[in-house]
Amino acid sequence: MAIKQRKWFKWFLWGAAGVILMFLLFFLSIYFGLWGHMPSEKELKEIVQNEASEVYGTDDRLIGKYYLFDRQSIPYEEIPEHLIHALVATEDFRFYDHEGIDYKSFFRVFFKSILLRDESSGGGSTITQQLAKNLYQRRKYGRMGIAVNKLREMIIAKRIEHAYSKKEILTLYLNTVPFSDNTYGVESASYKFFGKKARKLTLEEAAVLVGMLKANYYYNPRLFPERSTTRRNTVMHQMVRYEYLDQGTFDSLRLLPVELYYTPYAHDKGIAPYFREQVKKEVEAWCAAHPDSTGKTYDLYRDGLRIYTTLDAEMQALAEEAMAEHLSGLQEQFEKSYGQRAPWITNKKMAEDALLKSAPYRALKERGWSDTKIMDSLSKPRRMELFDWKENHIVEGTTLDSIRHYLKFLNAGVISIDPHTGAIRTWIGGINYRYFKYDHVRQSKRQVGSTFKPIVYTTALEEGLAPCSYFSPKKVVYEEYDGWSPSNASGEEEENEFINYSLKYALSRSVNTVAVKVLDYAGISNTIAMAKNMGIEAPLPQVPSLALGTAGISVEEMAGAYAAYVNKSTPVKPFFLTRIEDRQGNILAEFEPEERTKPAFSSHTRQVMLEMMKATVNEGTASRLRTVYGLKNAMAGKTGTTQSNKDGWFVGLTPRLVTVTWVGADDHRIGFRSTRMGQGANSALPVFAGFLQRMNRDTTFNRYTNARFETIPSAVLGELDCDPKRExxxxxxxxxxxxxxxxxxxxxxxxxxxxxxxxxxxxxxxxxxxxx
Structure with missing residues (x-):
């Protein structure tokens, strides 16, 4: 009997030794990388994670990101202590006592999860092991997967503990851990769910974020607020259990609802999407031209650049609100005025032209498809979401149906700049970037209408025309230009043929016939030269209709030119980049505004023109700013309307802000049905008015809204002191x-x-x- 026991014991020892040997060989195979690359301590010390590049406005306000993974890294000092406590109490309460592996948890996992394959027993991973998993994603190894991955993470965790301090491990973990909605790192999660930096998180907000880590979809507070609340309270209860939180505070906090300030940074959503697209283009161009010291080109989507701009996020939000409020109402009036006779319904060629320019058509054409095959494909009905101001609609329709739908929309371009530096404060390239990608601030060059007239008048004054000169409003036929004869927008002429208008009266009322005669006085070539001196680079036609704004000029260029009237006669070049930093905060580039020291015209001319454009606001075509919108700010401005009411413009001048607004349809063949609706004073001016009203209600903008123009010398005012009409x-x-x-x-x-x-x-x- 004893012999049998000894034999059994011998076989047991041999079996145990075999198992241990097999485990040791298995462990060594993982340790030496036979199951996949194992990072060394040196490699771990040089970890560089892909990071989102961030775009900041004034006051370091985050306004957007460019990323493959939505991640932003922050130092330990930026992480609130209660967030650390919540994490440790919930995920690894022995974190400060072990060296990467909690052996009590390990044996529980080994016997229950691995040997018994009980997945409900929990993971048992330490924070350091979770970090290893975040840094080096798990692989599929079949039935051995759990064992290989767990041992792999344990080995890497030990190496991490040798390479980093506990604070550094916590920092690295919180900068890499995945949260809900494809968000990586606590800073990005804090911005996305609570609209604030991580250092400003309250205790209960920190508990919500830590609660997501157990299952970031299941406990997503945006999708499942009740689950998130329950999990948050569990996290805070763990903090009480391990003496990071007192019971009284927990009892008060657990009753609070989870309140989100959800701020996703999607490329085509959020604040200033058109602006962010322009920033992307300029920074990518800079990256391509400025490699780092090793010759590597910076990657906007991976390298965590910090891009600082001139955009005022609060001001931008107000401008977007004003634009949306006005355009949504104007769109309804616009469609109603056409009824079933709308060109986007009746004009087949217009729809076909738009189809040939559309992205789906061009994509299929690039594949080599024939027009017949393309049209057959695009004519098949499918489910699609169509934009509408009130509510988007899910419909069954063809690509052509979609194109007709979008043809009808009025679009907008709005920019506000500091007239003294050119710093861009607001930028609205269109009504909705998701559906309308074309930027009407920089890309679009539309006829500017009567907003060109101040340049004509400025040139004439520089050429010696007296401020109190008079011109007849009667029509004139210009035989040398094929009998061209301009008329006034109202279609009315003075019945008394001996009546003449003063310059101030004619400009403030935007009288076309007088503008052409003033151009004739100034000279077309002189006027073009003046426009160039004022920063307009667009080609200008050498014809009398130039006075009426037949040239196509961008909203951005017009803003820079008009800045001269409040910037000592000197135009500015609008700009938005101030500096670029790397992820460590080292400055890679700084940008200064393009300095233009040479005035485009005299101070006397500027003062005269400013008074004339004040009259436009006080008594002329823009007087509704005073009478309808009740604005009492110091303002000057100019309205503009093009032929057939296709483009509406307004330029608003205040001492510290120049705002240019354009409104019209993307297809230049579509115009407003009446001047009453389409004139700049009705189509474009209300955007500026609503914007300024909102700024007036916010004391933050007092430096803009309370600013006053310079005092005009009495001698200059005297030169303008003449009757508006003279017989x-x-x-x-x-x-x-x-x-x-x-x-x-x-x-x-x-x-x-x-x-x-x-x-x-x-x-x-x-x-x-x-x-x-």
Whole structure:
């Protein structure tokens, strides 16, 4: 009997030794990387995770990200203590006592999870092991998967503990751990779910985030608020259990609801999407041209760049609100005015043209498909979501149906800049970036209408025209331009043929006939040169209709040009980048505004023009700013409307902000049905008005809203102190004018030329320059 026992014991020892040997060989195979790469301590010390690049506005307000993984890293000092306590109490209460492996938990997992394959027994992983799993994702090894992955993570965890301190491990863990909604790291999660930096998280908010770690979908507070609340309270109860929280505080906090300030940073959603797209383009261009010291090109989506801009996020939000409020109402009126006779319904060619430009058509064309095959594919009905101001609709329709739907929408371009530096404060490229990708601030160049007239008047004043000059509003036929004859937007002319308008009156009322005559006085080439000096780079036609704004110019360019009227006659180049930093905060590049020191025109001309544009607001085409919207701010401005009411413009000038607004349909063939609806004062001006009203209600913007224009010298005001209308004198009525057809101003121009010729003679004789 004893012999049998000894034999059994011997076999047992041999069996146990075999199992131990097999386990040892199995462990060594993992340790030496036979099941996959095992990082060394040196490699672990050099861990560099993909990080989102962040875009900041003024006051370091985060406004967007570019990423493959939504992750932002922060130092230990930026992590609140109660978040650390919540994590340790819930995930690894012996964290400070072990060196990467909690052996009590390990044996529980080994016998229950691995040998008995009881997955309900829990993971038992320490924070360090979880970090190892986050850094080096688990692989599939078949039936050996659990054992291989667990041992792999234990080995890596031990190496992490040798490479890093406990604080560093906690920091690395919280910067890499996945949270709900494809979010990585506590800083990104804090921004996404609570709209704040992690260091500002309250205890209960921190508990919500830690609660997600058990199952980030199941405990997603956005999708399952009740589950999230229960899990949050469990986390806080663990904090009480391990003496990180007192019972009284827990009792009060557990009754609070989970309140989110959900702020996703999707590319086509959120604040200023058109602006963020332009930032992306410029920074990518910078990255391509400026590799790091090793020659590596920066990656906007991986390298965690910090991009600082001039955009004011609060101001941008107000501008977007004002735009949406006005455009949604205007759209309804616009569609109602057309009814079933709308061109996007009746004009087949318009829809076909739009189809040929559409992304689906171009994508299939690039594959080599024939037009017949493409049309057959795009004509098949499918479920689609269509944008609408009130509520998006899910419908069954074809691609052509979708194109017709989007043809009808009015779009917008809005920009606000600091006129003294060119810093861009707001940028709205369209009504909804998800559905309308085309940017109407920079990409679009639309006819500017009467907003070009101030440039014409400025040129004429610089050419010697007196501020109190008068012009007849009567039509003139320009034979040399195929008998072209401009008319006024109202379609009315003064019945009294001897009445003349002052410059101030004509500009404030936007009288077309007078604007063309002022251009004739100033000279087309001189006016084009003035526009160039004011920063307009778009090609300008050398025709009299230039005075009426037939040139296509971007919203951005117009803002820079108009800045001259409140910036000592000097235009600015709008800009938005201030600096770029790497993930450690090292400055990679700093950007300064393009300095333009040469004034485009004299101070006297600027003061005269500013007074004329104040009159536009106080008594002219933009007077509804005062009468309808009740704005009492210091303002000047100019409305603009193009032919057939296709483009509505408004430029609003305040001492510290220049705002340009454009409204129209993407397809330039679609216009408003009436001037009453389509004029700039009705289509574009209300966006500026709503924007300024909102700023007035927020004391944050007092430096903008309470600012006042410079005091205009009495001498300049005196030059403008003349009747708005003047009747021809008795002699002029009796004898007429040599060229009544072209107007009295033609005689004034000839007199001016004679005077200049005479002045030139004296200049040559005495060598003196006239100081204008």
């Amino acid at each position: 021809d004198t008795f002699i002029e009525k009796l004898f007429g004018k040599k060229d009544r057809k072209k107007g009295a101003e033609q005689e004034d121009r000839k007199d001016r030329k004679k005077k200049k010729k005479k002045e030139g003679f004296f200049k040559r004789l005495f060598g003196k320059k006239k100081d204008r």
